[in-house]
Each structure stands twice: as structure tokens, then as C-alpha cells.
């Protein structure tokens with residue numbers, strides 16, 4: 044796919060519209076090479092990727108259900124089962140987090156988060172370039188220390204989200220995008236000087 048066509052064609056696919064096939068292990072590594080191209084202040088390589096597939100998705104769902112029960116002890120059984128089923132919507136889930144290195148003044152945690160977000164976007168574009176669909180989702184479990192610990196994160200680390208991956212089943216509609224000009228301004232200097 045031509046590069047601009049790829050970038051201008053990417054859109055998220057709802058998790059429930061993702062089906063087999065998924066990228067195999069070699070393809071996943073190839074896709075992640077794009078993540079290694081993300082801008083990365085201090086070359087800290089903060090990004091981490093965790094494959095969750097097969098039965099492990101059910102175990103992730105159990106974590107989500109437990110998380111909801113802890114947050115909302117009065118949650119109805121149907122809500123808990125809905126939370127449990129979330130990772131089962133797509134055949135492959137990849138948790139992404141920023142492993143935060145503390146104490147580096149010139150690369151504060153927010154910059155490490157930005158690098159990981161850029162890596163994630165590169166990965167979403169690479170998946171699209173290869174014909175796969177994906178969507179990044181978060182939700183309250185991302186901010187639940189027990190969920191983070193179960194996935195192997197330390198409290199200082201930031202769980203960016205869960206990328207659901209598969210092949211689009213063709214039911215997702217295309218989306219209108221805003222005109223970039225709405226978001227673009229030109230700066231001519233501080234207001235008092237710009238008027239000169």
C-alpha cells in the first residue's frame with residue numbers, strides 16, 4: 044500500500060468486528076519494527092507489548108470482572124459478565140504500557156508516555172498496511188493497580204491500553220474526518236508583537 048494512502052485510510056475497527064486471521068508471530072515482530080521507529084527522547088525504549096491470545100483472553104476477562112467488582116461492589120451480574128467478555132471480542136489482544144524510568148529530569152514520565160503512544164500509532168498503521176484491523180481501548184481496568192500487577196507492571200508504569208487485533212469482518216462503516224485546517228494556526232510572535 045502506498046504510504047499516504049495507508050496513513051489516510053487507517054481507522055479503528057470496533058473490537059466486535061474483528062475476526063481471524065490474525066498476524067502470526069513473525070508478522071507481529073515485523074509490525075512491531077514500526078513501533079521501534081517512534082520518536083523516543085533519550086532512547087529509553089519505554090514501550091512494552093504483551094500478547095494475550097487464546098485462553099489468556101479469558102483470564103484477562105476474569106481480571107476485568109474482578110476489577111469491576113472491586114470498584115462497584117453493587118454491580119449487577121450482567122455488567123460483570125459484560126466486563127469479563129470484553130477481551131473475547133477480538134481474536135488477539137495486545138496490552139501496551141510505558142515502563143517508566145524515574146529520575147531522568149530531561150525525559151519526564153509524560154515524554155515516555157508520548158513515545159509509547161507514538162509507538163502504538165505506528166503499530167496501528169502497520170497493522171492497517173498489512174490488511175488487519177485494530178482498536179486501542181482503555182477503560183477503568185487500565186488504572187487498576189491489581190490489574191497492572193497481574194500483567195507484570197509496576198505501580199510507576201502506565202498501562203496505555205489494550206489493542207484489539209484481527210481482520211475486519213467488513214461491517215464497520217467508514218468515518219468522516221475533520222478538516223485539518225480547523226486545527227492549524229500560524230504563530231507570528233507574542234500578541235503584542237504579532238500586530239506590528
Ligand SMILES: Cc1cc2nc3c(=O)[nH]c(=O)nc-3n(C[C@H](O)[C@H](O)[C@H](O)COP(=O)(O)O)c2cc1C
Pocket residue numbers: 053054055056178179180181182203204218
Ligand atoms: C488513549 C485512548 C484510549 C481509548 N479508549 C477507548 C475505549 O476504552 N473504548 C473505545 O471504544 N474507544 C477507545 N478509544 C478510541 C478508539 O481507539 C478509536 O480511536 C476511536 O474509536 C475512533 O476511531 P478512529 O481511530 O478510527 O478515529 C481510545 C483511544 C485512545 C487514544
